[in-house]
Amino acid sequence: MIYIxxxxxxxxxxxxxxxxxxxxxxxxxxxxxxxxxxxxHNYELFVTVKGELNPQTGFLLNLxxxxxxxxxxxxxxxxxxxxxxxxxxxxxxxxxxxxxxxGIWEELEPHIKALAANLHCVKVSESENNFVEYYGN
Amino acid sequence: MIYIxxxxxxxxxxxxxxxxxxxxxxxxxxxxxxxxxxxxHNYELFVTVKGELNPQTGFLLNLxxxxxxxxxxxxxxxxxxxxxxxxxxxxxxxxxxxxxxxGIWEELEPHIKALAANLHCVKVSESENNFVEYYGN
Amino acid sequence: MIYIxxxxxxxxxxxxxxxxxxxxxxxxxxxxxxxxxxxxHNYELFVTVKGELNPQTGFLLNLxxxxxxxxxxxxxxxxxxxxxxxxxxxxxxxxxxxxxxxGIWEELEPHIKALAANLHCVKVSESENNFVEYYGN
Amino acid sequence: MIYIxxxxxxxxxxxxxxxxxxxxxxxxxxxxxxxxxxxxHNYELFVTVKGELNPQTGFLLNLxxxxxxxxxxxxxxxxxxxxxxxxxxxxxxxxxxxxxxxGIWEELEPHIKALAANLHCVKVSESENNFVEYYGN
Amino acid sequence: MIYIxxxxxxxxxxxxxxxxxxxxxxxxxxxxxxxxxxxxHNYELFVTVKGELNPQTGFLLNLxxxxxxxxxxxxxxxxxxxxxxxxxxxxxxxxxxxxxxxGIWEELEPHIKALAANLHCVKVSESENNFVEYYGN
Amino acid sequence: MIYIxxxxxxxxxxxxxxxxxxxxxxxxxxxxxxxxxxxxHNYELFVTVKGELNPQTGFLLNLxxxxxxxxxxxxxxxxxxxxxxxxxxxxxxxxxxxxxxxGIWEELEPHIKALAANLHCVKVSESENNFVEYYGN
Numbered sequence: 001m002i003y004i005x006x007x008x009x010x011x012x013x014x015x016x017x018x019x020x021x022x023x024x025x026x027x028x029x030x031x032x033x034x035x036x037x038x039x040x041h042n043y044e045l046f047v048t049v050k051g052e053l054n055p056q057t058g059f060l061l062n063l064x065x066x067x068x069x070x071x072x073x074x075x076x077x078x079x080x081x082x083x084x085x086x087x088x089x090x091x092x093x094x095x096x097x098x099x100x101x102x103g104i105w106e107e108l109e110p111h112i113k114a115l116a117a118n119l120h121c122v123k124v125s126e127s128e129n130n131f132v133e134y135y136g137n
Numbered sequence: 138m139i140y141i142x143x144x145x146x147x148x149x150x151x152x153x154x155x156x157x158x159x160x161x162x163x164x165x166x167x168x169x170x171x172x173x174x175x176x177x178h179n180y181e182l183f184v185t186v187k188g189e190l191n192p193q194t195g196f197l198l199n200l201x202x203x204x205x206x207x208x209x210x211x212x213x214x215x216x217x218x219x220x221x222x223x224x225x226x227x228x229x230x231x232x233x234x235x236x237x238x239x240g241i242w243e244e245l246e247p248h249i250k251a252l253a254a255n256l257h258c259v260k261v262s263e264s265e266n267n268f269v270e271y272y273g274n
Numbered sequence: 275m276i277y278i279x280x281x282x283x284x285x286x287x288x289x290x291x292x293x294x295x296x297x298x299x300x301x302x303x304x305x306x307x308x309x310x311x312x313x314x315h316n317y318e319l320f321v322t323v324k325g326e327l328n329p330q331t332g333f334l335l336n337l338x339x340x341x342x343x344x345x346x347x348x349x350x351x352x353x354x355x356x357x358x359x360x361x362x363x364x365x366x367x368x369x370x371x372x373x374x375x376x377g378i379w380e381e382l383e384p385h386i387k388a389l390a391a392n393l394h395c396v397k398v399s400e401s402e403n404n405f406v407e408y409y410g411n
Numbered sequence: 412m413i414y415i416x417x418x419x420x421x422x423x424x425x426x427x428x429x430x431x432x433x434x435x436x437x438x439x440x441x442x443x444x445x446x447x448x449x450x451x452h453n454y455e456l457f458v459t460v461k462g463e464l465n466p467q468t469g470f471l472l473n474l475x476x477x478x479x480x481x482x483x484x485x486x487x488x489x490x491x492x493x494x495x496x497x498x499x500x501x502x503x504x505x506x507x508x509x510x511x512x513x514g515i516w517e518e519l520e521p522h523i524k525a526l527a528a529n530l531h532c533v534k535v536s537e538s539e540n541n542f543v544e545y546y547g548n
Numbered sequence: 549m550i551y552i553x554x555x556x557x558x559x560x561x562x563x564x565x566x567x568x569x570x571x572x573x574x575x576x577x578x579x580x581x582x583x584x585x586x587x588x589h590n591y592e593l594f595v596t597v598k599g600e601l602n603p604q605t606g607f608l609l610n611l612x613x614x615x616x617x618x619x620x621x622x623x624x625x626x627x628x629x630x631x632x633x634x635x636x637x638x639x640x641x642x643x644x645x646x647x648x649x650x651g652i653w654e655e656l657e658p659h660i661k662a663l664a665a666n667l668h669c670v671k672v673s674e675s676e677n678n679f680v681e682y683y684g685n
Numbered sequence: 686m687i688y689i690x691x692x693x694x695x696x697x698x699x700x701x702x703x704x705x706x707x708x709x710x711x712x713x714x715x716x717x718x719x720x721x722x723x724x725x726h727n728y729e730l731f732v733t734v735k736g737e738l739n740p741q742t743g744f745l746l747n748l749x750x751x752x753x754x755x756x757x758x759x760x761x762x763x764x765x766x767x768x769x770x771x772x773x774x775x776x777x778x779x780x781x782x783x784x785x786x787x788g789i790w791e792e793l794e795p796h797i798k799a800l801a802a803n804l805h806c807v808k809v810s811e812s813e814n815n816f817v818e819y820y821g822n
Contacts, residue, residue, distance in 0.1 A: 004508075006541060007539065007541075011176050013150040030331075032217035033217060037219035039219070040178055041178065042179040053510070056429070057441075058507035063541055080170060082172070096331070096332035096333055127146075131278070132278050132334075133277040133278075133279070138822065139786065139817060139818070140818040142815070155604070166610070168612060185818075195783060195784045199714070231605065236606045266556075267611055268553050269608075270551040270596075271551070274549065286725060287722065303473070309767070311698065311766065311771055312767055313696050313725055315696055315726065316813075354717035356722035356723055360722055368468065368469025370470055373464070373469045402418065404417060405415070406414065407415075422588060423587055444628060448561065448629065448630035449588065450559050450560055450627075451559060451561040451562075452589065492583065496585050497585055538559065539590075577747070641743065646687050678689075678691060678748055680689050681689075681733075
């Protein structure tokens, strides 16, 4: 069993808030992250896949394939987008880093499985000080 | 003459576009950066001040003072904000990294001068691949 | 189950030595790290908490709360301090990165538990080449 | 149980290809990584060891000892070398990051065991976007 | 006058040696960098352009254009290549970082000038410890 | 004319204070940096040398030589030391990053000159947020 990780990046806008909260409640819970005019981040996404080596290639899986899947299934939907308004798999969810990691996991998992590999971890880094890891449930 | 640099960070949303351009023109010039629903970045700001050492302190200037000025004059206006909609010194300007660097210079310069020091460079980094430096005119 | 990590930083002085060792013994075991006049580091602290998402906030726990706990319980005791002389929870222990990670875990754990979350890992990085991780016992 | 990690670095040339493949097959599977004239990387190696604290030193193991083992057993064989042509433990294997991580594990493990510690993880980073982790089998 | 910098990356093999030197002489001057079987690096290239803002776009020049020029004129010739054997503009030159920076400057300058901008600096970073800057002559 | 930079690192303890200040005055000017029990940093030192290429080697100067000079003249005096108490060239000076950069310049300059090269810049980084550059007087 070996683990391989690919990093991809995206820049997006978001806002943390609940529609059923008053502005005051949103501010109390989410602080400046609830600014109605949005703010944004340079997100880093680390996707870790685990499995057995393919003896013919010396690869767990081809990183070009993994990168292509991540870009087509996830990055294209997130990069230079508004996470609250434009990302189908975040529809109706709070745009937290936690939900983002879970959402990205769900988008990627069937495509990794189709390669006969196993998604191990989705890590989303929002800033140099904050990151979330999700290992599935 | 010695140079001292302080880094501060802010997260903001922005959009590159001209109101007098059609959507098609905006897309041709600014690409995905013109997304009407905004996107955002983790900006890094490096402020370099130059001057003579104060022999009593061994400092060019106290970094706590410099950090306080940058935070009060610039970061509080930019952090978790929408650069197009909410930042007074970017009013009516294209929200490019270039204009941001020039705007930050203009905000900071009188306050640095008041400390008997000289603003040397404002560097704004938008991503790990792109940054702008402005040395005044 | 999801994992969220907050990075905080502190600058501190320390020295690796045993009082019951001669200078020669200290030098043999701890080398230049046993310099009696101290040396120091820019430490990075990564605190990872695990738990279930709060469906109302989309958070595992509020990172502002986590950051406040880490600063109040740990950083304020370590930052710009001498780890051998001034840090209560390191009293009588060798000021190694290993003991630092364990000590920080013990300081933080009751406060994380009080938030109905679980401390998962304390990682202390002493330099770009060395770091320690502790997952409790 | 505590975990300590040492980073070491090496610069090496390599090429991904199979002798029993035609050039066309090599290009289809390995792309530009199969360039017959080689290319290279600044590899980063992170070696994580786990075990109990030595109460006399406050160490899991002396990082100087760990660094010395890594340099003598691995770095000296890899640094400024051609991984395909000059590295005994990569003989007859595809020079993938996966095989490199496994090969380094096998070189290091007996020497870590001899210190009464346990090798936990060998992580090899080929670029800022790609890395492999191996935890033994 | 404002300065904008774009980072691009490439992985390449090289060797430092003179054909008119004996092996012993090459080893004395170039050390392990003269290994006949090559070694390699993850190079980082920072290209800085200076000029006046275009008031219509708020740009000095469009970073997409700058990135495209750097990739087409330089990266495609260097990435996953052998600098000694395969890079036309390094033909007959020692494959040092200094010569690489000068060679890249000469490749890029006419294309930057064609955009009515000025190439200011080519910075080539060979490792986290070594980099070269060239500002033209 | 070309510029080459070598990074070296050192870990040291220091304290900012004046003997002719009361504790209260030291605290007012230097804050927690005046802690009498010291604190410390992972300093990064960037030494930039400028000059003409040596056509025989393709080097401005051999980085091994430059690294050796920096280590012998500077790093050995600073690494794992107390800057206030143990560093001859900081004797009687405030242990600020500014004075450190100037002191390192003065230590290095004659040795760089002896190589027929010119010291261009000494940059000392105290933390990820603060650095000083000195270009001589």
